[in-house]
Amino acid sequence: MDGYEQMILLGIGLGTLVRMIELRIDYRQYPGYPHGYVVHSTLGFIAAALGALVIPALLEENYVAVTILGAAAQQFQNIRTMERDFLTEIETTELVPRGIAYIENIAKVFEARNYLAMMTAFFTTIGYYFLNLIGGLIVGGLTAYFLDKIMVQKTVGNIANIRVADLEFSGPTGSNIGVEGVVMMNVGLKEALEQWKKAGIGIAIEPKDDDARATLANIGQRQAIVHDVANQLGVKLDIGVVDYTPLARLNLDTGRVYMIIIPIEPDEECVKQAVSSTPILEEARRRPLQSKAGSAAAD
Template sequence: MDKVFLVAVGIGILSRIIMLNTDQRQYPAQPNILLSQLVLAFVASSLGALLVPALRDRAYTSITFLSLAAEQFRQVRENRRDSLQNLEDIQLVKRGEAFIEEIARTYEIRNYMCIITSLSTIGLYYLIIEELKIAKNTSLMISSIIGLALTLILKKLLKRESIGDIADVEIVKISFVDECIMKVGDLKGITNIGLKSDRERYLSRGIGIEIIPKDKDYTNAGILFDSGQRQTIVYNLYSRLGLYREHDEPAFVPLPRRNPKKESLIIAFIPMEKDEQKIIEAVKSCPVLASAKGKNLSLENYKIGKKGSV
């Protein structure tokens, strides 16, 4: 019991560590958040590993611990949401409510992954011993391998799309027409920049970004035009490359705008380091929000720039 319990808990924690790699890339976190997630992974894995032996001993009341765990993990989700919302006012670029909810939901779901993998590992161990009559060490090895395989399967299932999966990203020129009207690519009227010094900063340090839906697909375009998704893209740029502005400089707040000619998204951004390749990678790595999907399902058989169904 002790050996298989430790193995099951270890696999549960390992599953969370594997997913932490994704979390760190998409949601930059502090060291204390990392520690709290590992502690929660241990708790969740322990609950999953204890459930099967308890049920074998006919301790059916142990199921109530799962409901308590679910309630606790929902509380973790709420606490994470509240923490991020409290930080919004001090951000140069806000995450937005949609992105905050996506992060909070992810923190909750990943804990359930620990329960599933540890429970499956120890459950398979007893199943193999009792049904196939295989030696304990061999059964432990087989169940551990299956548990690790389940971890990789869950990782693949839980992996979300990124902007790079649904759109192409291009760098376009920033210019000004009629003296102070910003033009990015072939879209003018982005905003009005009155001060000459502000216009010079855009021209010298700014980078124009155009995000074009792949396959001329309206479904992909609908994701880009979701207000929460737009804010997430801008925040992802800010979190990775910084933003060359102060709180009292509203002229440099990134404003995503729709280009009706291509149904693309246009952004003028001033990073701390003007590196076009890093800009493209930052946009492509931005996660696609669950709340942004399914907005244009009625147009899924239509292509941008073409009339009628395809």
């Protein structure tokens, strides 16, 4: 493909750069550094290379080369499987597990980001062909920006109101821990009960509409909230110490979700922020209001 070197290199370069920018390590520490960076940077480079080769292949009427995109899509699906299997294997090492739904969500994101690199490279070469080098950079940059905005996930704070709620201790011995009438757990040890009274924090998550109510009722979504809060603020928990396990329970009458936790950093506002920033899992998202029956029932 003589004469297309600059076009191809521009597409590969911008596509790989976009994938590198998306490799951000946050509080989840995933992907890990440096091994995770090497793996996903290499895959991003391959995805960008495939996207950059499409236009030159079509211009040369080499249609067989374009069929390699089908094989690439299969490989990216294998990436999703690889991430899912890896996270599932290490799930037993988490004091507060992510949950199957959260794992599937993470795996899907890593697959999608390779398509982001591929599409960025593809549209960069289109811009280069019809415009020039600067045009290719602009078209590729706008493509990456637009796709990145589409891929942004909503958070719990977008669909629910979050507030701190007092822990309630009921029962003959005061060993039932609850929030606003919802019993969360029974604590048998006096020492554990004292810890809950001293440092325990209760959170009420009130859905803004029936769509949010159905989403928050999902077990995977609630587990993701508990995991993210424990991951960001720490949790006083160890193997076999079940009395300190953070929990999220549903009020069946109101649809509110209540969470209790003893964080290492006992700052109520920070706990609220951690809950608010938890992503809404695609696998947990529900839209009953989009159906005729659900909309009529809500009225």
